[in-house]
Amino acid sequence: MRGAVALVAIVVLAACQTGQSGGGTKESITMWGTSNTLNDYWATTLGDFEAKSGIKVNYLRVPEDGYNTKLQTALTAKDSSFDVFIAYYGLLPAFKSMGAIAPLDSLISQSSAGADLADIAPRLVAACTYKGSVYCIPQFGDTTMLYYNKKILGDAGINGPPKSWDELVADAAKVHNASHAGFCARSTVDSPSWFPGAMMLQYFLPYSSQNMASFLDDKWHPLLTTPEAFAMASTYQKLLKQYGPNGIASYGFQECEHDFQQGKLAFFLDASDFSGEILDPSKSTVVNQVGFATIPCPASNSAHCTLTAPWGIFINQNGKHSAAGWKLIQWLSSKDIQTKSVKDGQFAPAVTRNSVLTALSGSKQLPTDLANALQQGYSTVDPLAFPQIPEVFDVLNPLSVALSKILSGQASSTKAFTDANSQMTDILKKAGYIT
Amino acid sequence: MNMLDAMVARRSARRWTGRLATFVDRHFLALASLPAMGIVAAVTVVPFIAALGLSFTNYSLAYPDRIRFVGLETYVSVVEDGQFSDILANTLYFAVGAVVVETVLGVALALALARPLRFIGAARAIYTIPLMTANVAAAVAWKALLNQNSGWITAATGFLGLPAVDWLGDPTTAMPALIVADAWTGIPIVAVLVLAGLLSMPTEPSEAALVDGASPFQIFLHVTLPAIKPVLVVCIVFRTVEAFRQFGLIQIMTGAGPGIKTMVLNYYVYQQSFSYGHAAYGAALAVLLVLMLGGCLGLILAVGRWRSD
Numbered sequence: 001m002r003g004a005v006a007l008v009a010i011v012v013l014a015a016c017q018t019g020q021s022g023g024g025t026k027e028s029i030t031m032w033g034t035s036n037t038l039n040d041y042w043a044t045t046l047g048d049f050e051a052k053s054g055i056k057v058n059y060l061r062v063p064e065d066g067y068n069t070k071l072q073t074a075l076t077a078k079d080s081s082f083d084v085f086i087a088y089y090g091l092l093p094a095f096k097s098m099g100a101i102a103p104l105d106s107l108i109s110q111s112s113a114g115a116d117l118a119d120i121a122p123r124l125v126a127a128c129t130y131k132g133s134v135y136c137i138p139q140f141g142d143t144t145m146l147y148y149n150k151k152i153l154g155d156a157g158i159n160g161p162p163k164s165w166d167e168l169v170a171d172a173a174k175v176h177n178a179s180h181a182g183f184c185a186r187s188t189v190d191s192p193s194w195f196p197g198a199m200m201l202q203y204f205l206p207y208s209s210q211n212m213a214s215f216l217d218d219k220w221h222p223l224l225t226t227p228e229a230f231a232m233a234s235t236y237q238k239l240l241k242q243y244g245p246n247g248i249a250s251y252g253f254q255e256c257e258h259d260f261q262q263g264k265l266a267f268f269l270d271a272s273d274f275s276g277e278i279l280d281p282s283k284s285t286v287v288n289q290v291g292f293a294t295i296p297c298p299a300s301n302s303a304h305c306t307l308t309a310p311w312g313i314f315i316n317q318n319g320k321h322s323a324a325g326w327k328l329i330q331w332l333s334s335k336d337i338q339t340k341s342v343k344d345g346q347f348a349p350a351v352t353r354n355s356v357l358t359a360l361s362g363s364k365q366l367p368t369d370l371a372n373a374l375q376q377g378y379s380t381v382d383p384l385a386f387p388q389i390p391e392v393f394d395v396l397n398p399l400s401v402a403l404s405k406i407l408s409g410q411a412s413s414t415k416a417f418t419d420a421n422s423q424m425t426d427i428l429k430k431a432g433y434i435t
Numbered sequence: 436m437n438m439l440d441a442m443v444a445r446r447s448a449r450r451w452t453g454r455l456a457t458f459v460d461r462h463f464l465a466l467a468s469l470p471a472m473g474i475v476a477a478v479t480v481v482p483f484i485a486a487l488g489l490s491f492t493n494y495s496l497a498y499p500d501r502i503r504f505v506g507l508e509t510y511v512s513v514v515e516d517g518q519f520s521d522i523l524a525n526t527l528y529f530a531v532g533a534v535v536v537e538t539v540l541g542v543a544l545a546l547a548l549a550r551p552l553r554f555i556g557a558a559r560a561i562y563t564i565p566l567m568t569a570n571v572a573a574a575v576a577w578k579a580l581l582n583q584n585s586g587w588i589t590a591a592t593g594f595l596g597l598p599a600v601d602w603l604g605d606p607t608t609a610m611p612a613l614i615v616a617d618a619w620t621g622i623p624i625v626a627v628l629v630l631a632g633l634l635s636m637p638t639e640p641s642e643a644a645l646v647d648g649a650s651p652f653q654i655f656l657h658v659t660l661p662a663i664k665p666v667l668v669v670c671i672v673f674r675t676v677e678a679f680r681q682f683g684l685i686q687i688m689t690g691a692g693p694g695i696k697t698m699v700l701n702y703y704v705y706q707q708s709f710s711y712g713h714a715a716y717g718a719a720l721a722v723l724l725v726l727m728l729g730g731c732l733g734l735i736l737a738v739g740r741w742r743s744d
Contacts, residue, residue, distance in 0.1 A: 069709040076496050094497045094712070188604075190690025247583030249604025249693050390497030394711040401694050408606050408693035423517065430512070 028056040029321045033086035035061040038350050049331050055324045075100035083319030086139055089127045089312045094390035102317045103133035107326045119353045121378035128312045136312025137333045140350045143377030144199045144306040145272035151289040152266040161293035172243035175266040182243030184256035185269040187407050191252035194399040196269050199307045202385050204232035206300040213387040220433040224421035233413035237406050249408040292370040294377045304382035391431045398423035489718035496712030509719040526699040530678035532614040537674050541625025549633040565620045574687035577616040603689050606696045625670045632666035668739040679728045700724045
């Protein structure tokens with residue numbers, strides 16, 4: 001049966017393949033990724049790599065919707081038609097379980113310049129690490145980011161970004177009016193709303209190194225019925241229902257980002273990788289008004305209060321050109337390419353190297369407060385905030401449903417979180433983690 | 436001797452050719468349908484049997500090596516799934532709502548378009564535009580139309596002095612909004628098929644009923660409806676199948692939310708199978724979906740036949 005599944009997957013993927021192997025004697029490798037700003041930009045730089053290395057790169061980019069499914073199906077089928085792939089780091093345990101990825105440790109140690117991992121924010125490298133071995137190189141950083149409109153805040157007499165969530169609620173209340181909303185975060189089940197929800201939980205729940213994830217205790221029991229989680233749910237409800245845009249229950253990240261870009265929003269909470277589009281004058285009217293911040297960590301969680309969701313570059317264990325693939329990975333994550341990408345107007349979280357962040361801080365593409373917020377975020381990220389298990393998205397879905405129910409008035413915050421806690425428990429029991 | 440052998444061989448060849456021609460002649464219909472039957476079997480029967488087999492295992496994309504036969508265990512898990520009854524209710528809500536709205540309004544539209552009016556050809560062409568629109572494009576357009584802040588529907592209701600509604604984010608309006616969006620393409624489909632039935636109807640029975648003093652409603656009920664019933668049954672069957680299969684509209688417009696208010700079985704199959712990798716669980720849900728659909732179609736056909744008898 002697995003053979004049949006594999007055969008079908010290979011036929012489908014082969015049919016979707018757009019690139020062809022290069023001619024001549026050049027070694028040819030294939031890389032898979034999603035179609036997004038950074039990946040599309042990378043495609044324009046591959047010519048230089050090909051010229052320098054003599055390796056032809058077929059770069060297959062597909063829309064993000066359905067990419068994970070396509071990738072996982074191919075990896076389960078041991079598809080060898082691609083050598084390198086870009087994927088969300090949270091899938092690392094699933095890839096490992098499928099036997100689809102190999103550790104990069106020996107490649108890293110054998111490289112003359114190494115991958116210079118010491119220059120990459122340590123907690124981003126930790127996100128690519130599983131049971132002591134490095135399996136991917138962070139493609140971009142990504143961390144919790146609070147975007148704010150300086151003009152709206154200034155008009156309300158607020159001088160700077162909030163220093164706590166209570167302060168954020170107070171500021172949102174102060175600036176919320178008919179012409180602009182106070183606060184927005186993606187809120188639909190499929191956007192998915194667990195993402196900002198997890199960002200907030202990460203801040204509210206006290207850190208413990210014994211936990212299996214930031215919201216699972218050391219015995220895999222969810223922590224959604226703790227007083228801290230209820231406080232988070234209540235803050236979430238207040239921020240979005242009272243100070244969010246009209247129709248917040250059907251807002252995804254595009255709607256929040258659009259409102260912010262159009263000056264209709266004071267605060268926008270999401271991943272740092274939106275900074276590029278917010279600073280793009282062709283899309284944003286607030287380029288000169290935007291501020292970037294991360295809320296300082298609370299005492300109960302002083303060093304692990306932000307979230308990261310980097311995508312990593314992996315080598316397909318079933319591919320045939322791992323050495324050439326490793327050369328490509330090193331080149332893409334190099335200091336030169338990161339510097340060039342920012343100078344070419346790409347989004348700043350593409351920079352994972354401290355040396356590049358420091359060198360470019362204060363430039364037009366990387367305002368000082370953005371560089372500072374990124375560095376602060378990277379230094380307080382908890383790379384193990386999500387459970388490192390293949391069922392990670394299954395486990396997170398009840399959180400999305402609960403947040404959606406809160407915003408659409410289907411349940412109180414306490415009831416929604418209690419139900420989500422019980423659903424998460426069932427999933428973890430069924431998967432054998434809770435005995 | 437050689438000539439004799441050649442004659443025997445020629446006669447034998449003629450006999451075989453004749454037999455083959457007779458066989459083809461007798462079984463022409465069966466032979467002609469063989470390629471189609473083969474393709475249908477390959478793309479529907481075989482995958483269904485594979486899904487059925489998969490549903491009796493614990494196969495998961497994350498743990499492909501741990502596959503084993505588990506009997507009815509997966510089906511028991513489905514029944515014990517806390518969300519399953521809500522999803523089942525949502526599925527029936529959407530299917531019944533969409534099919535009823537599309538059939539009633541589709542027949543009404545067909546009756547209007549069957550009248551010999553001026554420019555009726557142009558009107559018929561205009562009403563078929565939704566049929567030519569891609570499902571995804573229709574979903575994106577409807578999502579924009581229903582936007583609480585900038586959608587045209589909000590603008591229209593605002594013009595009438597009505598409050599703005601978050602159509603897709605409100606648990607009471609999300610499913611009706613999906614039904615309306617589905618009906619936008621469904622109504623013209625029903626209308627086109629019923630119109631074909633109406634235009635091929637003999638006019639004499641209606642004229643005779645009119646002479647006998649029957650009202651237009653009586654003529655519709657006792658003359659037109661029985662005449663178009665076979666077409667109507669086909670329409671209802673097609674639209675029911677489409678309603679149970681609906682996926683794109685839901686994914687784009689609501690993502691099955693708010694909460695799980697618009698989560699239908701077909702979407703749940705996708706979510707479980709591909710988002711979470713529970714292939715066996717998804718297969719069991721798919722089998723139940725097929726059985727449910729089969730039951731509904733059986734009921735529709737039985738009702739259609741019963742009314743004929």
